[in-house]
Amino acid sequence: MVGNERRNKIIELIKGSEKPLSGGHLSKVLGVSRQIIVQDIALLRALDYNIISTSRGYLIHNLTVDIPSRVIKVFHTDSQIEDELNTVVDMGGIVVDVFIDHKLYGHFRAELNISNRREVQNLLEKLNSGKAVPLKNLTFGTHCHTITAKDESTLNLICRELDKKGYLITEEKIKS
Template structure:
């Protein structure tokens, strides 16, 4: 199978997937290395596919056209992370990513794609099990999230809830 055919089949797999697909799983499906998967993902993004690399695997964001986005600036402790993320998803939003503005490296972004409490819990457990530091430790808790929702009004509600909880910076 040539590379173009493989990438078409990869998109089909991601469209049909009900959960994120790891690079290893995609590589095994096509008999290629994870490095080739990463290259294929980069080529597919260049073709205009909205592919996200999350901590749980690759996702084809098929809902992006139906959502509105807003970047919000927040600040909280590591212990408050789950509550902050749950506040977004409980109000109909999706946390697309986390962004920190680093003085040396510029903007550092981590794709999250959290849309349910189950997603938030799985992310928090992964952080705990890996003893991973949150990106926000680089900026004393200050960071940004791109949040998505079906309407601007829902984004306003999410932002107000975050404000009331003291999470907006």
């Protein structure tokens, strides 16, 4: 189960429960660590879900929205990774994943769940350690991200800013 699906399931489980659900219970049901649940709850709160922590577990009030998300196709150099990711998180978005479709090797996807500059720096440290290379390097810089935000308006602003910086690949750019 990928991050977005898991977070939607967390909302569904908490909303459908008559009593608070503990992080331990959610981690067992969803097959992930309790720490992943804590991180997912933080991401959901950042998206304005009213999740309340009690001594007995999590409760949710006034759930009325789904998490808006969008898949974007982008292109940039290694030196622009930081700017691209910071652009998304600074405008209120979350970079859920990165994926490529390689003509020979197929589909590769890595979950990121980056929601702030500290997490951007953590990723850059891992990449700069030399133990891994960005997936985009397998496709000469072209790759995709799933991004989420609290509303479609925020997603639109993020995409406009990425386009302004020359990172976003749109259908119009592909045709020209």
